[in-house]
Amino acid sequence: MFFNLITRNSRRSRKENGMFFATLLIAIIAFYIILSLSRQDVMLFLQEMESDAVNRLLGMIPVFYVMTLIILFFLIYFASKFQLERRRHEIGMYLMMGMTRNRLFVLLLAEDIRSSIIALLIGLPAAVLLSEIISLVTARLVGLGIIGHSFSLSLEAVLWTAAGFFIIKLAAFLILSAKISRREIGSLLAERPEETRRQLPAPVYALSLLGGILCLGTAYYLAIRGMSWYQIRIMGLTVLLGFAGTLLFFFGLRFVFSLILRTGKRDRRLHIFNVRQLQENVIRQSGTMAVSSLLILAALCCFGAGVAMAAHYGKSETHVLDYTFLPEYTDEPNQEQSAEDILDILKKTGLDTSFSELFEMKIGHIYAKNDDFENMYTMDSVMREIEKLPVSEDRDVLLNNLEYADFPHLISLSGYNELLRIAGLPELALEENEGAVYMDREFVNDSRIRIMNGILAGSPEVQLHGESLRLTGTVQSTGVVTDSSITLSFALILPDEAFQYYTQNRYDVYVNGVLDSSTAERVGLMQAISGMNDRLNGTGLNYESYLQNMGRQLFYIVAASYLTIYLAIIFIIVANTVIGVQFLMNQQKTNRRYKTLIRLGAVYEALCRSAEKQVNWYFGIPVLVAAASSLFAVRALFSGLLSPRTQGSVQELMLISAAMILVLCVIEYIYMSAVKRSSRRYLLKLMVPEREE
Amino acid sequence: METVLEIEDLKKYYGRQGNQTKALDGITLQVMEGEFLGIMGSSGSGKSTLLNCIATVIEPSSGKIMMKGTEIHSLKGKKLAAYRGREIGYLFQNFELIDNLTGRENIMLPMSLHNVSDKESSKRLSRLASYLEITDVLDKFPSQMSGGQKQRVAAARALIMDPGIILADEPTGALDSRNAKTLMKKLAGLNQDENATILMVTHDSNAASYCKRILFIQDGRIFHELRRDTPDETQQEFYDRILKVMSQLGGGSANVL
Numbered sequence: 001m002f003f004n005l006i007t008r009n010s011r012r013s014r015k016e017n018g019m020f021f022a023t024l025l026i027a028i029i030a031f032y033i034i035l036s037l038s039r040q041d042v043m044l045f046l047q048e049m050e051s052d053a054v055n056r057l058l059g060m061i062p063v064f065y066v067m068t069l070i071i072l073f074f075l076i077y078f079a080s081k082f083q084l085e086r087r088r089h090e091i092g093m094y095l096m097m098g099m100t101r102n103r104l105f106v107l108l109l110a111e112d113i114r115s116s117i118i119a120l121l122i123g124l125p126a127a128v129l130l131s132e133i134i135s136l137v138t139a140r141l142v143g144l145g146i147i148g149h150s151f152s153l154s155l156e157a158v159l160w161t162a163a164g165f166f167i168i169k170l171a172a173f174l175i176l177s178a179k180i181s182r183r184e185i186g187s188l189l190a191e192r193p194e195e196t197r198r199q200l201p202a203p204v205y206a207l208s209l210l211g212g213i214l215c216l217g218t219a220y221y222l223a224i225r226g227m228s229w230y231q232i233r234i235m236g237l238t239v240l241l242g243f244a245g246t247l248l249f250f251f252g253l254r255f256v257f258s259l260i261l262r263t264g265k266r267d268r269r270l271h272i273f274n275v276r277q278l279q280e281n282v283i284r285q286s287g288t289m290a291v292s293s294l295l296i297l298a299a300l301c302c303f304g305a306g307v308a309m310a311a312h313y314g315k316s317e318t319h320v321l322d323y324t325f326l327p328e329y330t331d332e333p334n335q336e337q338s339a340e341d342i343l344d345i346l347k348k349t350g351l352d353t354s355f356s357e358l359f360e361m362k363i364g365h366i367y368a369k370n371d372d373f374e375n376m377y378t379m380d381s382v383m384r385e386i387e388k389l390p391v392s393e394d395r396d397v398l399l400n401n402l403e404y405a406d407f408p409h410l411i412s413l414s415g416y417n418e419l420l421r422i423a424g425l426p427e428l429a430l431e432e433n434e435g436a437v438y439m440d441r442e443f444v445n446d447s448r449i450r451i452m453n454g455i456l457a458g459s460p461e462v463q464l465h466g467e468s469l470r471l472t473g474t475v476q477s478t479g480v481v482t483d484s485s486i487t488l489s490f491a492l493i494l495p496d497e498a499f500q501y502y503t504q505n506r507y508d509v510y511v512n513g514v515l516d517s518s519t520a521e522r523v524g525l526m527q528a529i530s531g532m533n534d535r536l537n538g539t540g541l542n543y544e545s546y547l548q549n550m551g552r553q554l555f556y557i558v559a560a561s562y563l564t565i566y567l568a569i570i571f572i573i574v575a576n577t578v579i580g581v582q583f584l585m586n587q588q589k590t591n592r593r594y595k596t597l598i599r600l601g602a603v604y605e606a607l608c609r610s611a612e613k614q615v616n617w618y619f620g621i622p623v624l625v626a627a628a629s630s631l632f633a634v635r636a637l638f639s640g641l642l643s644p645r646t647q648g649s650v651q652e653l654m655l656i657s658a659a660m661i662l663v664l665c666v667i668e669y670i671y672m673s674a675v676k677r678s679s680r681r682y683l684l685k686l687m688v689p690e691r692e693e
Numbered sequence: 694m695e696t697v698l699e700i701e702d703l704k705k706y707y708g709r710q711g712n713q714t715k716a717l718d719g720i721t722l723q724v725m726e727g728e729f730l731g732i733m734g735s736s737g738s739g740k741s742t743l744l745n746c747i748a749t750v751i752e753p754s755s756g757k758i759m760m761k762g763t764e765i766h767s768l769k770g771k772k773l774a775a776y777r778g779r780e781i782g783y784l785f786q787n788f789e790l791i792d793n794l795t796g797r798e799n800i801m802l803p804m805s806l807h808n809v810s811d812k813e814s815s816k817r818l819s820r821l822a823s824y825l826e827i828t829d830v831l832d833k834f835p836s837q838m839s840g841g842q843k844q845r846v847a848a849a850r851a852l853i854m855d856p857g858i859i860l861a862d863e864p865t866g867a868l869d870s871r872n873a874k875t876l877m878k879k880l881a882g883l884n885q886d887e888n889a890t891i892l893m894v895t896h897d898s899n900a901a902s903y904c905k906r907i908l909f910i911q912d913g914r915i916f917h918e919l920r921r922d923t924p925d926e927t928q929q930e931f932y933d934r935i936l937k938v939m940s941q942l943g944g945g946s947a948n949v950l
Contacts (some may be wrong), residue, residue: 270805276793596789599750600850601777601804603770 006107010114013083022080023121023577024169027072027576028123029130030570031164033066035157035563041139044678046555064563068570069164075574077172082585084108090185091180092188095134101181112173120162124134126205127161128153139556141557209252213247216629223636242633246625253282253621264643270610273597278617281586288582292406292575293622296664297570300630304636306662307565313535319546320423322529323355326542333402345539354532357422357514361480362412363491364507366465377492379462382471385455394448401443406492409481411438411480412499422514423478430495435462435469440475440487449475464492465502481510483544572664575622576671578676583618585681587611595685604687617670626663634661659672695761697858697890698724698747703756705742705913716742717725717753718913724858727888729881731904733896734933735942738912740894744862747892748783749773761857768896778807782851788843790835790850797831800850807854814853821849825879837890841872845879861893865900877903899937902932909938916942 014021037043038058084091091173094104132151178206180188219241222234257279261272282289325346327338339360366376383402389395416438419428428436436455444452461468469492476493494502519528527552529547536543587594594607635654705717717738724730734740745751747758751798758765760780767775790799797818801914804814822828825845830838839847845865851859861880865873883889883905895901909917917938 268805268808270802272805273791273794273796273802276791276798280793590793592789593793594790595789595807597802599783599785599789600747600806601774602801603774606774606806 001381002107006114008376010111010118013087013111014118020083021115022580023075024116024119024124024165025126026573027076027168028120028161028165029127030068030573031161032124032127032157033131033134033678034061034068034566036152037061037126037158039152039154040131040135042135042558044559045139046551046558047356053555053559054474057555064162064566065160067567069168071570071574073168073171075577076168077175078578078581079188080172081168082581085585086179086588088180088188089512092185093184095188097242103678106179108177109173112169116166116169121164124158128140128474129546138562151413169449181275186631193423202258203253203256205255207252208248212245212247212252214248214658215241216246216551217245219245220385220629220632224632233545238636242629246286246294246297247290250282250293250622253286254279254378258284265456265500270597270606274610274613274617277590277593279588281583281618282577282621284586288578289622289628292579293625295571295575295578296623297629298576299568300632300661300664301637302564302568302571303664304630304634304656304658306561306568306655307653311524320419320478320514321482321512322515322546323532323612323666324361324544325511325513326544327509328542339511342511342541349535349539351532351535351539353575354516354519355513356516357418357512359415359418359512361415361419361510361512362507363480364410364499364503365407365512366410366502367504375463377462377464378406379460379471381462382455384456385460388453389451394445394451397452398444400450401489409438409491410499410502411491412492412507413493413495413511416476416478416493419480419512420477425478427494428473429477430493431470431474431496433469434472434495435464435498436473436476436493437471438480438488438491439492440489441477442487442541443489444475444477449477473677476577481512481544483549495587551661560623562648571668576619576668579619579622580671581674582680583615583675584678585593587682591682591686594683598687604683607683607687608676608680611683615672615676615679619668619675623665623668630661631658696723697724697726697728697761698892699757699759700743700826701748701757701759703743703746703758704754705739705746705751708752715913716757717746718752720756720910720913720915722908722915724890724892726890727759727884728892729884729903729905730893731901731907732894732910733901733907733939734899734910734916737898738910740896740910741862743910744860744892744894748781749777775807778803779854780857782856782934784844784851784855784858784859784864786863786866788835788840788847788867790843790847793834795832795834796827796838796846799835799846800831800853803850805852809854817853817855818849821852823847825881839872840868841875843875844868844872847884848876848879848941852889858892860889861891861895862893863897864893865897867893873897873900898932898935902928905936907935909942911942 038047038061039427043054043058091104091108094107095101099107114334135152214637219238222238222241257275260275261279325342327342335396343352343358346355352358368376379402383399386395386398386402420427430436437452439452440450455630456471456474458468459472461470463469480488499507515532519531529545533547597607599611638654696928700720700722703717703720704715707716708713718739720739722730722745732740732743742751747765748754749768752766760776763776765773765776782925790796794802799872800818800821801814803809818865822851827842827845827849830842830846835846844867846901848864858882862931864880866875869926877900878889880893884891884905892917893900893904901907905921905923908915911917919931919934
């Protein structure tokens with residue numbers, strides 16, 4: 001009998017309160033996904049490439065696990081509270097019929113464990129499936145190819161998931177059952193306990209509202225001016241002000257509601273009823289609303305910043321070269337011989353057939369006799385042109401950077417043209433006394449390149465080692481070697497004879513290679529490079545492959561986006577579920593009011609409209625506050641986190657973030673619709689007349 | 694005098710055949726304009742079911758309910774809402790005030806529900822409030838009012854739309870005798886002075902003695918009818934007659950062991 005009761009109760013709970021059950025599933029999935037991170041294809045791949053950084057990242061997983069544990073505890077606590085609140089009357093009845101408190105405790109505990117097990121049985125396979133999908137999708141997105149994918153079930157992750165889930169479930173249960181067992185039977189059986197909150201005088205709320213707005217304003221100001229990043233103290237102050245401001249704002253919000261009520265707008269379609277309902281919710285739950293709003297803000301920040309940073313790192317230079325072989329370091333001033341050696345070794349081992357292209361890239365400096373580096377290169381005409389431009393940030397940066405370009409690298413034209421041909425770009429044609437400018441994209445953004453191109457169009461004359469040279473063409477920026485972290489801020493591309501003349505035959509020769517496309521197409525570029533690396537390791541050659549670049553980039557993408565997006569999703573789920581559950585809980589607590597409205601002749605549609613309006617505001621207020629704050633917070637995050645060289649694209653990143661915020665608003669809309677549907681269903685239940693005799 | 698409410702052979706059965714409860718078993722009655730009709734009966738006699746049928750809260754199994762010539766169970770949607778809002782004013786045993794609205798907001802609630810302009814009604818509100826002596830609690834919340842004040846606020850809410858009939862379901866049920874007396878005096882006064890039509894369900898003989906006519910219901914049927922012989926009969930004499938009928942209900946002393 002007892003067991004039947006347990007089974008039946010837990011089944012009924014699952015059916016009646018789908019939201020609660022969904023919350024449990026979400027908790028399980030969240031745990032598993034963070035714990036199985038190390039088994040993701042991308043992570044496995046990265047572990048080979050950038051093992052140090054990845055291991056550090058994976059070392060942080062326990063921290064994320066505990067964080068998830070804490071956040072989800074609140075979620076489960078809320079959902080369980082709602083669940084028990086619904087059953088108060090029933091629990092009172094059990095006690096009335098003489099069930100001992102111990103037995104009741106066992107009953108509730110057994111139900112709880114039963115529903116937890118069912119949630120785990122459904123949630124774990126779903127979590128494993130979802131984690132596999134994420135693994136496949138990310139692998140596909142970053143171009144790993146799905147050939148190397150193998151189904152991976154992390155037993156450890158499963159165990160920890162179950163453990164974490166049970167811990168928070170049990171903790172929430174113990175706290176709630178302790179609370180409920182302390183209540184009197186009478187208060188359990190009563191329809192609803194009278195909770196009257198002491199009201200403070202209105203000016204207190206007005207002051208709180210004002211204080212909240214002031215705190216928030218100060219926090220915004222500190223954040224957006226970037227002052228918060230100077231000192232940890234100011235950062236702490238900003239965060240504290242933000243927190244306090246939000247809490248005060250929500251606490252003082254009831255003042256706004258009483259103002260709305262006092263303005264005496266015509267009471268149509270239950271306007272006053274709606275405002276009163278909202279006011280009551282705001283009064284009772286201003287803290288929860290503030291915390292939900294902060295959680296949404298955190299989610300928006302994580303999402304915006306994560307996606308923007310991933311997009312930034314993901315947008316790399318076009319990939320042309322697969323390999324660069326580096327010359328052995330010798331005292332020999334001319335490295336031609338070592339380049340020959342590299343090609344020889346490749347030919348001997350038969351590896352050269354795997355490359356569709358192998359060519360030399362010669363890079364050197366002006367040869368300075370007696371090490372006199374003064375005034376090797378001057379471009380006064382270019383500087384003058386730039387100075388003529390209207391004052392702007394770009395102009396200042398260019399002036400500053402080019403001032404130091406008095407001893408530029410030189411690149412030989414033949415090698416560079418080879419590179420352009422492979423990249424599918426038009427080759428350069430230079431006369432004897434002409435040169436082209438090379439600037440790496442790391443140092444110049446689009447607008448600066450536009451400025452430079454404008455000046456180069458006038459073929460300015462510059463002085464190289466005392467001889468005049470005309471600069472032509474447009475600014476070149478195709479990477480000269482594979483390793484994208486080797487960059488040249490300013491270099492000159494010269495015809496081969498001139499190159500040899502100025503360098504006095506003292507230069508470095510890099511051998512660049514492109515893999516045969518047929519292999520790359522068959523097994524995927526990553527696998528092709530991996531395989532080639534294995535073979536090259538036996539030759540003793542010194543080389544850089546595209547894989548390292550890829551790995552580094554991937555790591556940034558994954559580290560920046562994966563975790564921030566994960567956190568964003570957790571935050572948004574928790575905040576929305578809390579708001580939603582709270583709304584529905586309040587609606588059920590105040591069901592008498594709705595019944596009265598029905599008796600007064602309210603039709604179903606009118607009730608739904610009223611409830612929907614309440615939902616809109618109940619969700620809308622925290623979301624709007626969060627969205628307003630996030631505009632400043634994301635901006636502050638960018639100015640603090642991004643290195644100065646990417647500051648130029650802050651505007652672009654802000655745009656991405658704005659788009660993400662929009663997406664999150666859509667998510668909010670979906671949540672609101674779900675709550676509205678749930679509320680409609682509940683109201684329909686109320687519409688059915690009851691026999692009250 | 695016009696007939697406001699006409700009920701014809703009204704039946705409401707609960708349950709299936711074989712295990713059927715006949716809550717209402719063929720009730721026929723008429724309520725005239727300006728009448729103060731009481732319906733009495735022991736609990737389970739069907740009086741609340743009758744009221745709920747008239748209020749369209751429950752649907753009868755068969756029979757007709759005509760409000761000013763309109764069959765109310767054929768009403769749907771907006772017309773039904775308009776009927777509930779404008780034709781009937783409901784007074785509940787437990788007041789059914791919404792606890793987070795002030796007295797004024799509670800009274801104005803039907804206007805808000807039915808989108809009625811509140812210019813006219815605010816005049817009506819102040820008149821009702823002063824008549825029902827609730828002017829000084831209009832801006833208080835129900836939790837700050839006494840039981841009597843709550844029920845008078847509820848009465849104002851039932852009257853604000855100037856309904857064709859007021860349905861009162863044990864309005865004194867949750868009141869002490871003093872407050873009950875005040876309320877009944879006010880209701881009788883409204884009936885007398887404003888010609889308000891009131892249909893009141895009660896099993897309080899004291900409250901019933903304010904009525905002009907009383908129907909006694911037993912097991913879903915009309916069992917007896919009393920008419921107060923105004924103005925010759927005093928309220929006390931009418932009350933004694935009510936008590937006599939009450940003692941006859943359920944077969945009188947025949948059922949007493």
